Amino acid sequence: MNWGCSIKFQQALIRIIGVTVLVNHPVLWFDEISSITVVKIMNFLAHLHLAQHCQSSLLGNLLGDFVKGDPQGRYPEPIVKGIRLHRFVDAYTDQHPVVQALKSYFPGESRRFAPIGLDLFWDHCLARRWHDLHHHPLAVFCQDAQGQIEQELTFPAPEPFIQVHRRMWQGRWLESYAEFDNIEVALQRMSHRSPRMQSLTSCIPPLKTHYQHLSESFAQLYPQVLDAVSVAFSEME
Structure with a gap:
């Protein structure tokens, strides 16, 4: 999802995290992945779920954050559509009105970081409600998704993607999103990566204070996203 951040601001997010989930301890621990921005960490779960919903390429939908410019002619057609x-x-x-309205819940400096906090929160909501939205458990979905992506990966992909791809499955990032503590720790650790990011934690209190309303907003927003992507993908055929 698009954070609406400037290029300079996004560049300040470089040197970001890999995740390992410790068994019986729902806290994220982080390793550095060089030259990878936070943008490439946040939205994998929703993008994979939406891709499968449309029967689109899972790999193509993950590559969306790593490929710049026109992908036509550079990748196989299913990847391009993804x-x-x-x-x-x-x-x-x-641009959705629900998302635009929610930014008012983030006062002062926290509004600048609201898109980042909301992106993490949407994947948290999706992981929490997974049993209502998919016929397989999240762990099974992740295992199947990893297998499909590795089968599709028959061409040289950007190196930052290869690093994230490897660590995402090793660290079970997508499953970890279900625990809000992991979202909070992720934001705290990201705030230490750059002086520009020091105020990132300011979006944590609004996420906690408005947790119920934000969860209800996700329930309102996500079905509309599912419908919209179905139409959009059918028009790509």
Whole structure:
């Protein structure tokens, strides 16, 4: 999903995190992944779920954050459509009235970081409600998704993607999103990566204070996203 941040601000997010989930201890521990921005960490679960919903390329939808410019002619056609679907999701959610209205819940400095906090929170909500939205458990979905992506990966992909791809499955990032403590720790650790990010933790109190309303907003927003991506992908055929 699109954070609406400037290029300079996004560059300040470089040197970000890999995740390992400790068994019986729902706290994230982080390793550095060089030259990878936070943008490439947040939205994997929703993008994968939406891709499968449309029967789009899972790999293409993950590559949407790693491929710049026009992908046509650079990748197989299913991958190109997946990249374009990813970009549609980013634009659609960023402009959606529900998302725009929620930014008012983030006062002062926290509003600048609201898109980052909301992106993490949406994947948290999706993981929490997974049993209502998918016929397989989240762990099974993740295992199947990893297998499908590795089968699709028959061409040289950007190195930052390869690093994230490897660590995402090793660390079970997508499953960890279900615990809000992991979201909070992720924001805290990201805030230490750059002086520009020091105020990132200011979006944690609004996420906690308005947790119920934000969860209800997700329940309102996500079905509309599912419908919109179905139409958008069908028009790509």
